[in-house]
Amino acid sequence: MHDISIIRTDPVKFDNSLINRGVEPCSKNIISKDVEKRKAQTLLQQLQAERNSLSKEINILKSKNLDVKNQINKVDKIKDQIISLKELEKILDDELKAILSNLPNIPSSDVPFGKDEKDNIELKKWGNKPQFNFKSKRHFEIGESMGLMNFDIASKISGSRFVVLKGMLAKLERALSQFMLDQHTNKNGYTEMNVPVLVKDHSLFGTGNLPKFAEDLFTSGDDHWLIPTAEVPLTNLVREQILDLNSLPMRFTSYTPCFRSEAGAAGKDTRGMLRQHQFTKVELVSISKPEDSEKEHERMLLSAEGILQELDLHYRVVTLCTGDMGFASKKTYDIEVWLPGENTYREISSCSNCGDFQSRRMNAKYKNEKNENIFVHTLNGSGLAVGRTLIAILENYQTEDGNVAIPKVLQKYLNNKTFII
RNA sequence: GGAGAGAUGGCUGAGCGGUUGAAAGCACCGGUCUUGAAAACCGGCAAGGGGCGACCCUUCGUGAGUUCGAAUCUCACUCUCUCCGCCA
Numbered sequence: 090m091h092d093i094s095i096i097r098t099d100p101v102k103f104d105n106s107l108i109n110r111g112v113e114p115c116s117k118n119i120i121s122k123d124v125e126k127r128k129a130q131t132l133l134q135q136l137q138a139e140r141n142s143l144s145k146e147i148n149i150l151k152s153k154n155l156d157v158k159n160q161i162n163k164v165d166k167i168k169d170q171i172i173s174l175k176e177l178e179k180i181l182d183d184e185l186k187a188i189l190s191n192l193p194n195i196p197s198s199d200v201p202f203g204k205d206e207k208d209n210i211e212l213k214k215w216g217n218k219p220q221f222n223f224k225s226k227r228h229f230e231i232g233e234s235m236g237l238m239n240f241d242i243a244s245k246i247s248g249s250r251f252v253v254l255k256g257m258l259a260k261l262e263r264a265l266s267q268f269m270l271d272q273h274t275n276k277n278g279y280t281e282m283n284v285p286v287l288v289k290d291h292s293l294f295g296t297g298n299l300p301k302f303a304e305d306l307f308t309s310g311d312d313h314w315l316i317p318t319a320e321v322p323l324t325n326l327v328r329e330q331i332l333d334l335n336s337l338p339m340r341f342t343s344y345t346p347c348f349r350s351e352a353g354a355a356g357k358d359t360r361g362m363l364r365q366h367q368f369t370k371v372e373l374v375s376i377s378k379p380e381d382s383e384k385e386h387e388r389m390l391l392s393a394e395g396i397l398q399e400l401d402l403h404y405r406v407v408t409l410c411t412g413d414m415g416f417a418s419k420k421t422y423d424i425e426v427w428l429p430g431e432n433t434y435r436e437i438s439s440c441s442n443c444g445d446f447q448s449r450r451m452n453a454k455y456k457n458e459k460n461e462n463i464f465v466h467t468l469n470g471s472g473l474a475v476g477r478t479l480i481a482i483l484e485n486y487q488t489e490d491g492n493v494a495i496p497k498v499l500q501k502y503l504n505n506k507t508f509i510i
Numbered sequence: 511g512g513a514g515a516g517a518u519g520g521c522u523g524a525g526c527g528g529u530u531g532a533a534a535g536c537a538c539c540g541g542u543c544u545u546g547a548a549a550a551c552c553g554g555c556a557a558g559g560g561g562c563g564a565c566c567c568u569u570c571g572u573g574a575g576u577u578c579g580a581a582u583c584u585c586a587c588u589c590u591c592u593c594c595g596c597c598a
Contacts, residue, residue: 131560134567141567144579148528157578164578331520331557460539462557 090449091189093123106195109202109411119188126181133174140167190294191301194446196411197420203410209423210410215394216403218427223489227430228480229361231487232258235510238362249359250351250366257509261482261495262369264502265475266344269371269396273472277392279342279373284322286345287313292325295451297417297443304352307366315348319372320469327376328451331462337455338385339376342472344369361480363435368476375468378455379445382466386442390422393438393472400496402481403427405434419444422470426477430484437477440470 096103100116108114143164147157201210232238237258243251254262273279287309293299298306298317307315316322323341332339347370351357358364373392377385390406397404409421418441425434445464448454454462486494493509500507 127560130567134560137568138566140578145529147578151528151578161578168578333520460555 090446091192091195092445092449093119093185093189096120097123103195107192109196110193110414111204111412112192115188115192119185122181122185122188126178126185129174129178129181133171133178136167136171136174140164140171143167190450193414193416194297194419194443196414197442200414200420201408201410204412205410206413208410209407209413212406212408212422214403214405215398216401216427218403219429219485221429221487221489225429225484226487226491227361228363228428228483230430231483231491231493232362234491235493237509240362247366250364252362252365257503257506258479260503261499261509262475262479264499265478265482266369266371267502268399268499269472269475269478270342270344272396272399273342273371273373273392277340277395279340279392282323282326282341282343284319284326284343284345286316286319286322286348288316288321288325290314292321292328295325295328296321296447297415297450301416305350307348307350316345317349318347318370318469318471319343319345320374323372323374324376324447324467324469325451326374327448327453327465327467330453332376332453332455332465334456334458337376337378337465338381341374341376342371344371344475362476363480365476368474370474370476371472373440373468373470373472376453377466377468378457379463379466382442382444382468385466386420386422386440386468389468389470389472390424390440393424393440393470396473396478397424397426397437399498400478400482402478402485404437415439415441417441417443417446419446424473426481428481428484430487435477435480436474437481438471438473441468443467443469 091103096116096119100120104114104116143160147160147164150157150160201208203209229238229240232254233240235258237255239253239255240251243253246253270281274281289312290299293306293314298321306317309315322345323343326341327339346367348367351364351366354364362368373389375382375385375389394404394406404424404426407423407425409418409423414421421439421441423436424438424440426437427433428435444466447467448464453465453467455465457463482496483493486496488494488508495503495507495509
């Protein structure tokens with residue numbers, strides 16, 4: 090949600106910054122609504138003040154047993170105006186909110202301009218592609234031939250875009266999540282949280298998933314939604330609060346299942362477990378002072394990268410261009426892991442600085458040194474998507490005989506085994 | 511699912527329909543005292559918004575209603591808690 094005063098101050102700049110994201114200029118409409126609303130509001134407040142003082146007058150006259158008919162008549166006349174002005178103000182305010190809540194965040198000035206993922210900028214690469222002296226297989230070929238990854242039975246149970254992992258692969262998934270949580274809590278200073286995966290719509294509004302992206306989400310049938318990411322409950326941990334200055338930064342991590350309808354992805358990545366309706370993820374969320382959020386963003390990226398480094402998986406980091414960023418983000422780094430079976434880099438983490446975009450929607454503030462109430466900055470990142478990490482291990486650690494080596498750091502979570510089979 | 515209780519400022523907690531935006535306490539901030547600290551005493555301390563401004567408006571879970579006037583009365587909803595039943 091945008092600060093209306095910023096739009097008032099420099100509407101041209103506002104429009105230009107959203108054009109970069111493919112949004113039509115709208116400040117003119119916003120400002121005219123805003124002016125109209127404030128006009129109604131000012132008039133309404135004058136009438137309310139008049140009513141209030143007349144009511145006080147009535148009280149005084151009554152206590153002296155004097156006649157109050159005259160005053161009551163006056164108030165009666167004002168009342169109708171107050172009611173209709175209130176309605177008008179509410180309509181204008183609702184319209185204004187509807188416009189504002191559907192506008193994406195403004196990109197940071199250092200975000201590269203671009204239309205789609207082709208315009209993202211590669212920031213760095215780490216490690217090397219593994220060399221195989223045999224034809225490398227894709228993750229589902231490996232998993233299925235092991236008999237530990239079953240899409241057929243999953244579709245019988247739940248339909249398309251689900252998977253059943255068995256035995257060592259199920260354990261590998263568990264080992265990965267445990268390893269990630271241990272890294273983030275022991276080395277990176279995040280506090281592990283166990284959070285609801287069913288949330289109310291105001292929480293999804295807070296993070297920016299609603300009202301615009303309802304079709305990407307699953308509902309529970311009552312008035313709950315299944316979270317598409319733990320970013321939702323973790324970020325909302327600070328909603329409707331004025332935080333203490335020295336409680337910042339806050340760093341949360343959580344391992345949860347995530348649910349996505351993949352409405353816009355029909356026919357995309359249908360084979361394998363790259364794109365599922367349900368997957369698990371270890372999420373990182375930071376709540377910071379505005380002046381610290383850029384630094385916190387870099388720190389978060391390093392925390393996520395650290396997982397891949399420990400697993401010795403080759404990856405690159407890209408800065409998303411204006412056209413490819415998520416709705417709530419002002420700057421996003423994607424980490425893309427190398428998948429030899431797919432012969433490509435695939436997103437395994439996305440780290441975003443949302444600035445005060447989400448905190449405005451959630452009403453989350455802190456008291457600064459001058460005792461002012463300031464919206465906090467919120468950041469979120471995957472640390473990492475567990476399913477995709479499992480894919481990366483299968484494809485990068487595969488052996489010619491159809492086995493998969495277990496990365497050193499995971500072995501202690503898997504009874505010191507060195508191979509899957 | 512059945513029965514009941516409740517929702518007030520950072521927290522606890524008062525609040526006859528009329529200077530109650532809200533007592534009191536705690537916490538916090540400033541001051542006096544003290545070599546320093548504690549204690550004691552004095553003072554300050556909700557949020558959002560409008561107006562160039564003096565100021566004004568809104569908010570006591572949310573939304574409607576009654577009234578000249580609502581934290582206080584009525585209705586609906588949401589949420590929390592207790593007991594019973596069921597259950598991981």
